[in-house]
Amino acid sequence: MFPYFGELEEFHREISRNRKALKRAYDRVLGGRLFHLVEEADQLYLNEGSFRSQKFADSGGQESPGPTSKFLMAAVTEVPKPTVFHPDGSFESEPVFMGPGFVFSQEGMGKYAQSYGQWMPPALGTYLHEYNHFVFWAIQSVPLYFAICVIADIIRPKRIPPTENDIEEMVAALTCEREEKIARAALAGHLSFLHWTYELHTEWLDIRIFRQLGYEPPRSHLIFPPDQARMVHYHVPSLNLLIPVAVRNSLSSMKPEKCLLRLEQWHRSMSVSHPVQRRFMESLASAKIRRQTLDETIAMQQGRETLLV
Numbered sequence: 001m002f003p004y005f006g007e008l009e010e011f012h013r014e015i016s017r018n019r020k021a022l023k024r025a026y027d028r029v030l031g032g033r034l035f036h037l038v039e040e041a042d043q044l045y046l047n048e049g050s051f052r053s054q055k056f057a058d059s060g061g062q063e064s065p066g067p068t069s070k071f072l073m074a075a076v077t078e079v080p081k082p083t084v085f086h087p088d089g090s091f092e093s094e095p096v097f098m099g100p101g102f103v104f105s106q107e108g109m110g111k112y113a114q115s116y117g118q119w120m121p122p123a124l125g126t127y128l129h130e131y132n133h134f135v136f137w138a139i140q141s142v143p144l145y146f147a148i149c150v151i152a153d154i155i156r157p158k159r160i161p162p163t164e165n166d167i168e169e170m171v172a173a174l175t176c177e178r179e180e181k182i183a184r185a186a187l188a189g190h191l192s193f194l195h196w197t198y199e200l201h202t203e204w205l206d207i208r209i210f211r212q213l214g215y216e217p218p219r220s221h222l223i224f225p226p227d228q229a230r231m232v233h234y235h236v237p238s239l240n241l242l243i244p245v246a247v248r249n250s251l252s253s254m255k256p257e258k259c260l261l262r263l264e265q266w267h268r269s270m271s272v273s274h275p276v277q278r279r280f281m282e283s284l285a286s287a288k289i290r291r292q293t294l295d296e297t298i299a300m301q302q303g304r305e306t307l308l309v
């Protein structure tokens with residue numbers, strides 16, 4: 001477990017120094033069943049090819065965020081057919097093959113060094129945060145990251161998460177009927193909501209793993225401090241549409257076992273407000289997902305587009 005085949009010395013050092021403690025920490029926090037799922041996924045889907053350079057992240061089609069550390073996903077359908085999206089929010093897609101990977105760079109790590117500062121080795125914190133994104137991809141029957149990929153495929157956002165401005169711009173460029181414009185805008189808002197939910201889940205796991213290793217994250221490091229709600233509404237004036245993008249940290253007051261069950265089955269427990277988003281979630285539950293390595297996914301591409309998120 002905890003592979004790293006990149007060039008950053010600090011990563012090699014921190015991972016090998018902590019490998020034993022890390023196994024113990026994940027076993028304790030996840031419990032036997034989920035720990036074995038992750039262990040298995042780690043063996044099956046991560047190898048040398050899973051660790052990519054910054055150039056790979058920049059080729060994703062969205063606006064490049066600059067040097068970064070990130071978990072990423074290539075997704076491709078066996079039959080080259082785009083996802084068919086209906087204005088009610090439902091969609092149909094061919095079975096989707098997904099391959100996970102990571103981008104780590106010295107510059108990207110520098111960005112987080114300040115946030116980890118004095119309380120934790122930045123290389124270890126950076127690696128574990130991205131690895132924890134992989135953990136959720138491994139344990140969720142419908143990965144939350146898959147939902148992000150599907151919406152990205154349908155609306156092709158300028159960036160993830162899209163901002164209020166991005167949505168307005170996207171709507172202005174659409175030539176379809178008003179009903180479909182509303183559906184696409186609601187889905188773009190849902191993409192922001194899912195992105196923040198995805199970070200909330202990962203932060204929940206980060207905190208618990210860091211504590212097992214003896215590091216206590218200061219409040220200033222957290223995107224979601226326990227008693228704070230992140231409440232945003234996106235307003236799309238041209239459609240007279242208000243999309244709630246609210247993420248509440250309700251996890252911090254729940255028992256860890258209950259949290260893990262909820263995070264594993266996130267698509268069943270999530271309450272969504274807009275009918276378009278509800279229908280999207282229903283379609284999502286029946287989508288067919290195949291997991292494989294990043295190399296295998298890219299090999300399937302054969303000259304056609306691989307969606308990289």
Ligand SMILES: [Zn+2]
Pocket residue numbers: 129133199202
């Ligand atoms: Zn993250």
